[in-house]
Amino acid sequence: MFDALTEKLQQTFRRMRNKGRLTEADVAEALREVRLALLEADVNFKVVKAFLDQVQGKAVGQEILQSLTPAQGVIRIVHDELIALMGTTQERVRMASNPPTVIYLVGLQGAGKTTAAAKLARMLRHQGRQPLLVAADIYRPAAIDQLKVLAERGQVPVISEPGKSPVELAELGTKMSRRLAKDVVIIDTAGRLHVDDELMNELELMHQRAPAHEMLLVVDAMTGQDAVRVASAFQERLPLTGVIMTKLDGDARGGAALSIRHVTGLPIKLVGSGEKLEDLEPFAPDRMASRILGMGDIQTLLEKAEASMDHDNTKKLANKIEKADFTLEDFRTMLDQVKKLGPLSKVMEMMPGMTGQMAKMKDKVDDHNVVRVEAILNSMTKRELAKPEILDGSRRLRIARGSGTSVQEVNRLIKQFDAMKKIMRQMKGKKGRQRMGRLPFPPIG
Template identity: 45%
Template structure:
């Protein structure tokens, strides 16, 4: 996500930081590159033009040109304008009232039904009672898809009855949600391949029956500027309180995310970057701007880790690490938890420093290699017996050959895993020794 734009901007600002003193010409030349980078990222032409104009006006003051660090001052101005371009402050769903109602809209292929499942999963994990309503009665298997997602999440679902219209279904579901004392009801409405009069009429009737507090459009970010046109059409026809951008992991340019708020005035509430239930994140304009400019997003990384990592298990793992008691079953658990964090390429974007010095292709290559290695190691460990996982030192050549054959890997792959595990054991010994030295030093300094 935003790899091309991020690489171009960082290159421009690296050159700008090389000047001890900036002239107006230096700033104009740099902002010309910024404008080109925005246009190449498929940002709306007017949005890119106005963005550069605002940055240029704020950079021409004496506080920037005569600053001790003028290049850094320009980066700050660009960062501030990026935050405003994304919508300024973070916006949340309006979940006041009982039940809070969320009406999801979108075209076919935008990921609307999957997003409904992800939202249900997110709110259920926060302790809310969630009801899903399958209102997409035209798309084949849409009701079945939502039923499967409801089963995975563990929440109730309302399905259409034979011959029931969409507005009638909405009215019945609204009554059931009140009677059942649900906290949130999510309506997965029908989509089309394009916004037409029939869809608009259906959504208006449905909205009149259910009166949802949140009318949210699910947008496919990978289709670029067309997604902005779709958002405008839904906003004008039905009215929107927010947007959810999906498939950001498949959009290296990011033009939709950069343009959609400026064009429509609708806040981006959340973003989807994968197919797993956990791959839906709140959208923070300041954090996204920081990631684009190569400064990482440590806060989002920590929040994501806290959401998928079991704290008790983490403490047990830490104790095992300090006592050099880790086995391959623990190693497998770590791999599986790492996979829950989402695509590794997205994690790279959250890390400031060395990871951000790589260009988009290098980061993608590293992420792909890391994910393939994790899958390889996971399959090898799963091919071992429980005894072998607990006692890796007993895995001799004959066992290694059997393990390799069992998972369809090479003997060299098994050897690589065991060597990596051995290195981890040596590292834990060093950590333990370091801990003892620090405790000894603390006793010495407190005397």
């Protein structure tokens, strides 16, 4: 996610760190580079300007330049302002006090409405709600089937009735929800290739007959600033309450995610990060800012883990990560669990320190490599797993032979593990945190 942007920002910050003492000119230079990186990521130029004005105002004139870690200070300001740009607090999908809650998903064709509708239904069902889907995109018959297939996978009922108009379907949906004792109605609407009047009229009418509690605009993160323009156009006609940003798993540059709130005032409430039903996450500005700066997103990772893993194990692991009391044995347990979370590269992205050299490693860990890593770990003795420092040359050779891998691979694994531990140690405990500022910044680069 946003790899190019992250990479550029990290280069800038690395250079800044290497300087030690900073002058105002150094900061200005760094901020010029940040500006370029944001523009290249397709962030709206007004947003970039406002953002940099804020950062500049805070970076200069404070005691930051005189502090022991001026670069840290500047990075913290950038981090805080990124959060502010995306909305500070996590905004949730709101439930009506008097059910059913009616949620519309609107947006252009291909943005991911139908997928998001099914994902959202599944998410709500997991939260103990009783959702009902309405297939109101009647113009493309395939769209109805698509929703039905997804809904069945998520075990959520769908209302669809041939011959009925979208307006009638919206009304029917709310009526049926009462009859079927459902408390949330999610309406999947038709899209167009462009914003057009006919579509807006229809959506307006639907909202009049079956008023929305949440009208969420679904936008494709890959479309960059176009997503922002689409949002503004929809906002002129419809009472939008938030955004679902999809396809953050692709090679989106970040422009849409970073601009949309500032330009439209609409909060991003959820993000889609894959084609599978479970690939929907609440959007948290602070976590997103950390990811953009390459600081990982342990929080989301742990939450995902909570949802799909063995709870006791997860708690134990989280504890160990926090205390940096982490052995190869734990690493193996983690791998076991992590495999349940989906493609490894995605999981790795959320680990802190997955930057620079480490990020390149991320691209190399595919699930085939996991099998090899597991073979290596399985060839170690209990004592070796607990105390990797005893792994001398002859032990490494034995392990390589036993696992059908090479000594180089064994070495690499141990190196990776050491790097991970180092980062965990740096993040550990209050002392470290105070030293590094309010947030646990792992070293960049």
